[in-house]
Amino acid sequence: xxxxxxxxxxxxxxxxxxxxxxxxxxxxxxxxxxxxxxxxxxxxxxxxxxxxxxxxxxxxxxxxxxxxxxxxxxxxxxxxxxxxxxxxxxxxxxxxxxxxxxxxxxxxxxxxxxxxxxxxxxxxxxxxxxxxxxxxxxxxxxxxxxxxxxxxxxxxxxxxxxxxxxxxxxxxxxxxxxxxxxxxxxxxxxxxxxxxxxxxxxxxxxxxxxxxxxxxxxxxxxxxxxxxxxxxxxxxxxxxxxxxxxxxxxxxxxxxxxxxxxxxxxxxxxxxxxxxxxxxxxxxxxxxxxxxxxxxxxxxxxxxxxxxxxxxxxxxxxxxxxxxxxxxxxxxxxxxxxxxxxxxxxxxxxxxxxxxxxxxxxxxxxxxxxxxxxxxxxxxxxxxxxxxxxxxxxxxxxxxxxxxxxxxxxxxxxxxxxxxxxxxxxxxxxxxxxxxxxxxxxxxxxxxxxxxxxxxxxxxxxxxxxxxxxxxxxxxxxxxxxxxxxxxxxxxxxxxxxxxxxxxxxxxxxxxxxxxxxxxxxxxxxxxxxxxxxxxxxxxxxxxxxxxxxxxxxxxxxxxxxxxxxxxxxxxxxxxxxxxxxxxxxxxxxxxxxxxxxxxxxxxxxxxxxxxxxxxxxxxxxxxxxxxxxxxxxxxxxxxxxxxxxxxxxxxxxxx
Numbered sequence: 001x002x003x004x005x006x007x008x009x010x011x012x013x014x015x016x017x018x019x020x021x022x023x024x025x026x027x028x029x030x031x032x033x034x035x036x037x038x039x040x041x042x043x044x045x046x047x048x049x050x051x052x053x054x055x056x057x058x059x060x061x062x063x064x065x066x067x068x069x070x071x072x073x074x075x076x077x078x079x080x081x082x083x084x085x086x087x088x089x090x091x092x093x094x095x096x097x098x099x100x101x102x103x104x105x106x107x108x109x110x111x112x113x114x115x116x117x118x119x120x121x122x123x124x125x126x127x128x129x130x131x132x133x134x135x136x137x138x139x140x141x142x143x144x145x146x147x148x149x150x151x152x153x154x155x156x157x158x159x160x161x162x163x164x165x166x167x168x169x170x171x172x173x174x175x176x177x178x179x180x181x182x183x184x185x186x187x188x189x190x191x192x193x194x195x196x197x198x199x200x201x202x203x204x205x206x207x208x209x210x211x212x213x214x215x216x217x218x219x220x221x222x223x224x225x226x227x228x229x230x231x232x233x234x235x236x237x238x239x240x241x242x243x244x245x246x247x248x249x250x251x252x253x254x255x256x257x258x259x260x261x262x263x264x265x266x267x268x269x270x271x272x273x274x275x276x277x278x279x280x281x282x283x284x285x286x287x288x289x290x291x292x293x294x295x296x297x298x299x300x301x302x303x304x305x306x307x308x309x310x311x312x313x314x315x316x317x318x319x320x321x322x323x324x325x326x327x328x329x330x331x332x333x334x335x336x337x338x339x340x341x342x343x344x345x346x347x348x349x350x351x352x353x354x355x356x357x358x359x360x361x362x363x364x365x366x367x368x369x370x371x372x373x374x375x376x377x378x379x380x381x382x383x384x385x386x387x388x389x390x391x392x393x394x395x396x397x398x399x400x401x402x403x404x405x406x407x408x409x410x411x412x413x414x415x416x417x418x419x420x421x422x423x424x425x426x427x428x429x430x431x432x433x434x435x436x437x438x439x440x441x442x443x444x445x446x447x448x449x450x451x452x453x454x455x456x457x458x459x460x461x462x463x464x465x466x467x468x469x470x471x472x473x474x475x476x477x478x479x480x481x482x483x484x485x486x487x488x489x490x491x492x493x494x495x496x497x498x499x500x501x502x503x504x505x506x507x508x509x510x511x512x513x514x515x516x517x518x519x520x521x522x523x524x525x526x527x528x529x530x531x532x533x534x535x536x537x538x539x540x541x542x543x544x545x546x547x548x549x550x551x552x553x554x555x556x557x558x559x560x561x562x563x564x565x566x567x568x569x570x571x572x573x574x575x576x577x578x579x580x581x582x583x584x585x586x587x588x589x590x591x592x593x594x595x596x597x598x599x600x601x602x603x604x605x606x607x608x609x610x611x612x613x614x615x616x617x618x619x620x621x622x623x624x625x626x627x628x629x630x631x632x633x634x635x636x637x638x639x640x641x642x643x644x645x646x647x648x649x650x651x652x653x654x655x656x
Contacts, residue, residue: 003024005024006031011030012030012033014033018038020038021042025047025049033055033057037059040064040078046065046067052071054070055070056074056093065085068088072090074094084109085105089110090109092114092118093112093118103125106126107126114136118137120139122139129149131151131156133154136156137159141163141164143165147172155177155178157178161184164189167195172194175205179206182206182213183207185209188213191216201242202223204242205222213231217238223243226247233256237279240262240263244265246273251272253272268288269289274294280298280301281298283301287310288309295339297318301322304325307330308330311334313333315333317337322342323346326346328349334354338359344365349368350371356375364388367390368393370393370394372416373396382405384411384429386409388409398416400420402425403445404427405429406449418438419438420461421440424446425443425445426446427445438457439458440460441461444481446465446466447464453472456478457473457477457478459480465485466489472492475498484507490508505527509526512536513535515536516536521542523542523544524542525546526547528547530546534555537556548568551597553573557575559578561582566589569590570590572599573617578600584606587607588631589611590634591609593620595617597618599617601621604623604625611634612629612635613636613637614636615638616639622646623647627649
């Protein structure tokens with residue numbers, strides 16, 4: 001055929017028969033062609049028409065200019081040349097092996113829209129489109145002005161195939177739906193420097209090279225995928241509005257040096273390695289996958305307001321930070337933090353899983369231990385800052401190796417045993433702390449705060465009271481060593497019947513609560529005050545020297561057949577019983593028998609007073625032992641009279 005013109009209302013119908021056209025081809029009517037190859041052989045001819053043309057198999061051996069819309073569904077081939085005219089559209093659905101394709105005219109578009117994988121003809125394009133879910137890949141170095149992916153066909157794929165893209169004019173990327181892939185097995189291409197970048201929600205940029213490749217920080221990605229065997233490294237801090245996926249068998253995505261990346265979706269490690277470098281990764285979504293995470297010295301921050309899951313496989317972080325405006329990040333698998341665990345705000349929930357923090361733990365938000373299983377080990381110092389909450393609501397066992405500083409709001413230990421081992425350490429801070437069950441194994445635990453142990457203080461190690469510290473013991477205290485001699489410290493046994501831990505010297509010793517408090521022969525000195533309160537009762541079992549003695553209402557202190565020296569004051573609101581005449585009894589300071597108090601020397605013991613007596617109490621039974629007043633000038637007075645001495649009074653000095 002020469003010129004072929006299908007006028008309005010006219011029809012060209014060709015199915016399987018090959019045809020050759022040497023002239024112009026114009027369609028303003030209906031042009032039907034199926035499997036038959038149509039060869040365009042003319043020179044300097046045109047393809048045009050208001051109705052467009054669809055020729056599945058087009059072979060061009062001449063030179064043609066497309067001035068309309070030409071759709072080639074199967075193959076565009078031939079030794080000739082096809083030139084796109086201004087505003088023309090060329091849809092290629094199959095192979096494009098034509099020798100020359102010129103697509104540089106203003107406003108023209110070439111659209112690769114096949115259903116199978118396509119190779120894009122290396123050429124110069126004004127607008128190049130990929131609308132192919134199987135993928136359209138550059139076949140060579142290409143120059144273009146506008147690249148559009150998936151504007152017609154959702155989930156389309158464009159790959160640069162490792163070939164350079166040269167941008168001309170006011171370059172534009174429209175990633176509308178699908179994936180833009182960069183790199184090949186041997187070439188790690190860079191993200192082109194488009195002048196205008198529009199990346200729609202849900203789309204993906206994939207760095208796919210099997211060799212070294214730089215990941216550009218220029219676009220704000222929606223989803224970013226790392227694949228291929230090579231090492232990928234960001235050139236600056238990344239912003240990812242969607243998900244980061246590492247699916248790089250034998251490959252590595254290195255987050256770089258001191259960068260600050262943001263992922264607003266999920267991190268999924270499918271294959272290969274994510275290396276934290278020394279950078280920070282801020283994550284709003286979940287962390288999952290069985291790929292490898294090499295923490296290096298990087299930091300992962302879980303942030304945002306939605307619930308998050310940390311890990312679907314065992315994961316080791318270097319620095320792990322929870323910084324959530326609200327809601328909870330929950331462990332999804334056993335987790336190790338080799339650097340610092342920081343809970344700035346929000347909640348970290350350990351669930352029933354193991355958590356090991358090898359460095360310091362800093363809590364300003366909430367640490368929730370909500371499952372009783374899974375080892376919880378804190379190797380470094382645990383600091384609960386102002387506003388911070390430790391909530392072991394599950395009563396899980398916890399191991400500490402660096403101590404605790406509690407300046408926070410709440411420390412809920414639960415019923416689980418808290419073990420302090422491996423390193424000598426301390427408990428301190430400005431807020432009192434209660435841990436019902438403490439085991440100290442082979443080390444020294446120093447208490448520098450107010451510590452309450454309601455159930456059991458045990459173990460092969462020792463507990464040392466710091467200056468001014470308070471230790472409240474509500475149950476057993478079979479720990480190997482208790483050192484409580486530091487200035488100003490107090491040990492308070494506040495439970496029911498208890499045995500007072502055998503230690504030679506206490507500073508302040510308080511016996512409170514109820515029942516008999518059994519002293520041991522080891523304890524011979526209380527440098528400060530021995531105080532009885534509640535309904536407690538105790539009896540001396542060895543000679544003992546006490547700085548001051550306070551016997552509260554409802555309590556009983558019995559001085560048995562052993563020496564007793566009180567070097568300071570004695571205040572009696574309960575009952576002081578001296579049950580034996582054996583042992584020297586010396587009261588150096590003023591003895592005050594308060595309202596309701598009783599002095600009962602039923603053992604008829606000799607008593608030496610060196611500070612006098614004030615009797616405002618109920619009973620003063622002196623017994624028949626000699627009461628000696630010596631050393632200091634002193635007085636006997638009070639509101640309760642008379643004071644009757646039924647034995648001998650020995651006075652060294654004058655009576656006034």
